[in-house]
Amino acid sequence: MTVLAPSRPSGRLLPGRLPQRFLPVIATFAVFVITFGVGSFRYEGFFSGQVVANLFVDNAFLIVLAVGMTFVILTGGIDLSVGAVAALSTMIAAATLEAGWPPWLAVLTVLASGSTLGLLMGLVIHYFGVQPFIVTLAGMFLARGLCFLISVESVSIQDPVFRDLATSTISLPGDIVVTWSVVIALLTVAVAVYVLHLTRFGRTVYAVGGSESSARLMGLATSRAKVGVYMVSGFCSALGGLLFSLYMLSGYGLHAVGMELDVIAAVVIGGTVLAGGFGYVAGSVAGVLVLGTVQTLISFEGTLSSWWTKIVIGVLLLAFIMLQRLIVRQPSAAR
Amino acid sequence: MVDMRGISVEFPGVKALSEVDFRLFPGEVHALMGENGAGKSTLIKALTGVYRTSAGTIRLNGRPVAFTGPGQAQQAGVSTVYQEVNLCSNLTVAENILLGREPRRFGAIDGRATRAAAAKLLDRIGLDIDPASQLGSHPIAVQQLVAIARALAVQARVLVLDEPTSSLDSDEVAELFRILRVLREEGVAILFVSHFIDQVYEIADRMTVLRNGRLVGEHLTRELDRLDLVSAMLGRELSTLEEVQRRTSHHAPGTEPVLQARGLGRAGAIAPFDLDIHAGEVVGLAGLLGSGRTELARLLFGADRPDTGTLTIGGKPARARGPRSMISHGVAFCSEDRKGEGVIADLSVRDNLVLAMQAARGWARPVPRRLAEDLVAEYIEKLDIRPADPGAVIGNLSGGNQQKVLLARWLVTRPRLLILDEPTRGIDVGAKAQIQKVVADLAAEGMAVVFISAELEEVVRVSDRVVVLRDRRKVAELAGHDVSVSDVMSAIAAQSGPVAAVAS
Known part of the structure; x- marks a missing residue:
């Protein structure tokens, strides 16, 4: 149909040019490299493999939470309960271990309860047609409240297996040391990339984010995807909570307060569009790394209050959302 | 191949279809004709399982079926291309064509095979675009053809086309018809809905006419001349025209x-x-x-x-x-993009109608309920908006009636x-x-x-x-x-x- 040729914008990409949809992720990596570069330039000892490794060590739980959140935001939803579910997970882990449960059972219990909570929220959101914001807000209060039902005090974890796992390290070439948490987080990322890009469930998640009604008319399993993402997020919250309990070696109802907002910030900075349909897990990881680098920079500076982290994150968030608007708007303006 | 008997569909407050019969044979192009709001889209959606029927039976190849969703209908070989392009513009062309039935290797989606299969289908309908490009980067007409490629991707025995030509130019329509003729030769049953009477006479073998949710008649195309068709559709003479x-x-x-x-x-x-x-x-x-x-x-x-x-x-x-x-x-402007820039689908006819007037008056002076009622009643009558119910949700109205409400919205601002x-x-x-x-x-x-x-x-x-x-x-x-x-x-x-x- 040659008649189409003149009216068609150049859909075929020039060789060597990256598609526009990767732009936000690339921008995030660029910001990461720049902030890291600034740090290396200003502070001695900043530019080392261990500083990079520590970014992963200190933010392993955040990466896992961001992975789950990416699934939810890709469908156009939001999950405000992740911080509270993570806290509940630390609490359940600490309490069951204190009660003498074997560690594997404690871990299974945590993962099952997180997934169940996510599943329930997903079911309510989908079958009752309630806004995800409200449902997950309710889930957030519920999970936070349940923490204090278990104990109002901080419960420390004495279990030897947990303590070993938390303190033992893996040596990488170049005198770099990472914890097992990092391995678990990176595995989670790998599985998430596989699921999102190479399974029908993953593609349906993107389709739902693009246009839910179209996806339904195409005969896709939209309800499974919509409920599924909240279950994935619940599972990731529980897993993130476990990593957090390894990091803190305690369970406490006031752990991870406000972490859901950090996670959302990381995902958005990572280039995932809040309206759904566009975004990559790799971007979310980059988003977490940017947040981590900013935090590290400020601690290297020493004299700055840690609240500067929040200020920088706020500015970055604003900049990235504006970048997204420009990118999303361009194709429609060219129509 | 398809035999629908006594089909009724009801929405809250609206009876969209009542006791309609419809038959579709293999190897024919069957046109479904009727005015806006006659129930054409509703009948299609009843067939493809988007809407539940409140009465009647649907048989496919002699077996009674009751699809609960478009996915089931597709598996049974009923494939649909809708009037509005129902694809995901954030995904690539290839993904859109094969979404939900991608070729898999070792349980994972095989991206290369997906693109190859999509390229083959695009080639079959003569569309020269890169399957790996993002769908949203193409004009609507191309997206429409991609939707048809998607419908062909399943081995469809029944192909439903709901106004596929409304965004195509004449060359593209000719191309589409060429494809339809090929499919007809292959024994596919094609249900075709269009407002362009010329096109219907060019392609259709038989036609079923609906009016106000009721069956008017079924005719062979060559036995029904245009004037009779139009008066059957309208149920009145062409005096206004x-x-x-x-x-x-x-x-x-x-x-x-x-x-x-x-x-x-x-x-x-x-x-x-x-x-x-x-x-x-x-x-x-x-x-x-x-x-x-x-x-x-x-x-x-x-x-x-x-x-x-x-x-x-x-x-x-x-x-x-x-x-x-x-x-x-x-100055008032009625956009061409009815769905995107015009109606607010979840609001009632009344609310949609007074929107621009409210905007003109400012927030401090709400439109009095009585004035709104009067205006709505006046314009419903003047423009013959159907159903004549100010409280009806506008998303349930047909395209033509939505357009009339939009027109009225601007007219009330004088x-x-x-x-x-x-x-x-x-x-x-x-x-x-x-x-x-x-x-x-x-x-x-x-x-x-x-x-x-x-x-x-x-x-x-x-x-x-x-x-x-x-x-x-x-x-x-x-x-x-x-x-x-x-x-x-x-x-x-x-x-x-x-x-x-x-x-x-």
Whole structure:
């Protein structure tokens, strides 16, 4: 149909040019490299493999939470309960271990309860047609409240297996040391990339984010995807909570307060569009790394209050959302 | 192949279909005809499992079926292409074609095989685009063809096409029909819905006519002539249509122009142009798809900012600062994108209708309930909006009736200049005639109207003056009563090759 040729914008990409949809992720990596570069330039000892490794060590739980959140935001939803579910997970882990449960059972219990909570929220959101914001807000209060039902005090974890796992390290070439948490987080990322890009469930998640009604008319399993993402997020919250309990070696109802907002910030900075349909897990990881680098920079500076982290994150968030608007708007303006 | 008996579908407050029978045989193209709101889309959605039927049976190959979703229908071999492009513009072309049935290797989606399979299907329908490109980067017409490629991807035995041609130009339609004929030879049963009667006569073997949710009759195409078909669809004579044709111009020359554009232009959208629009005058904008019709209208309404030139409204210079300031100058704009820029689907007819009026009054002066009721009742009657229920959710109305509500929305603000961008696209003959008549009446009452349509005959019939656009440039202005379609066509075609490319 040659008649189409003149009216068609150049859909075929020039060789060597990256598609526009990767732009936000690339921008995030660029910001990461720049902030890291600034740090290396200003502070001695900043530019080392261990500083990079520590970014992963200190933010392993955040990466896992961001992975789950990416699934939810890709469908156009939001999950405000992740911080509270993570806290509940630390609490359940600490309490069951204190009660003498074997560690594997404690871990299974945590993962099952997180997934169940996510599943329930997903079911309510989908079958009752309630806004995800409200449902997950309710889930957030519920999970936070349940923490204090278990104990109002901080419960420390004495279990030897947990303590070993938390303190033992893996040596990488170049005198770099990472914890097992990092391995678990990176595995989670790998599985998430596989699921999102190479399974029908993953593609349906993107389709739902693009246009839910179209996806339904195409005969896709939209309800499974919509409920599924909240279950994935619940599972990731529980897993993130476990990593957090390894990091803190305690369970406490006031752990991870406000972490859901950090996670959302990381995902958005990572280039995932809040309206759904566009975004990559790799971007979310980059988003977490940017947040981590900013935090590290400020601690290297020493004299700055840690609240500067929040200020920088706020500015970055604003900049990235504006970048997204420009990118999303361009194709429609060219129509 | 398909046998539907006594099908009824009900929505809250609306009975969309009552006891309709429908048959579809393998190896035929069967046209479903009817006005807007006659129940064509509803019947299709009942067949494909989007809507539940409240009565009746559906048999596929003799076996009773009750699909609970489009996925099931697809598995049974019933594939549908909808009027609005129902694809995901954030995904690639290949993914859109094969979403939900991607080739897999070791349990993972095989991206390369997906693209190869998509390329093969695109090749089959003669569409030369990169399967790995993002769907949203292509124009709507291409997206529509991609939707058809998707429908072909399943080994469809029943192919349902709901107004597939409304966004295609004539060459693309010819291409589509070529594909349909091939499929018909292969024994596929094709259900075809279109408002273009010419197209139906070109492709369809049989037709079923619906009116007001009821079956009027089933005919062989060659046994039913056009006039009988139209009166079967309308259930009345074509008097309104003729009335428009016989109308004489009420244009009172010499009056101050309502709107005056001098050298108005925007880079990449439309070259600078001059345009005067007088009170009581209908100015038609004619041109091919992409000739800058909508772009010109958007400049006049301030929806886009001009780079050059001046705009004078009612003798006073107006700086186009956006739709709000233009509305306050008495300019109203009815967008061509009904779904995206027009109706608010979840609100009632009443709420949709008073929206612009409320915006004009400001938030401090709510529209009194009684006034709203009166206005709604008045316009429902005047424009023959069906169902005549102010509380009906507008998303449940048919396209033509939604368009009428949009028209009414602007009419209640009593604008001095009304810009209508494709007000009759995708709606049937009867509603079309009604809208044309309303436009003529409005002009007679002294309103200035800019009328945009892809159908040249319609533009010529409705307008007092026709502005012809080509390649984003104003090329001619034809005035007088004796302007004919061929005049406009030759203005469009001047120096630009054969006239054959003009969609009529």
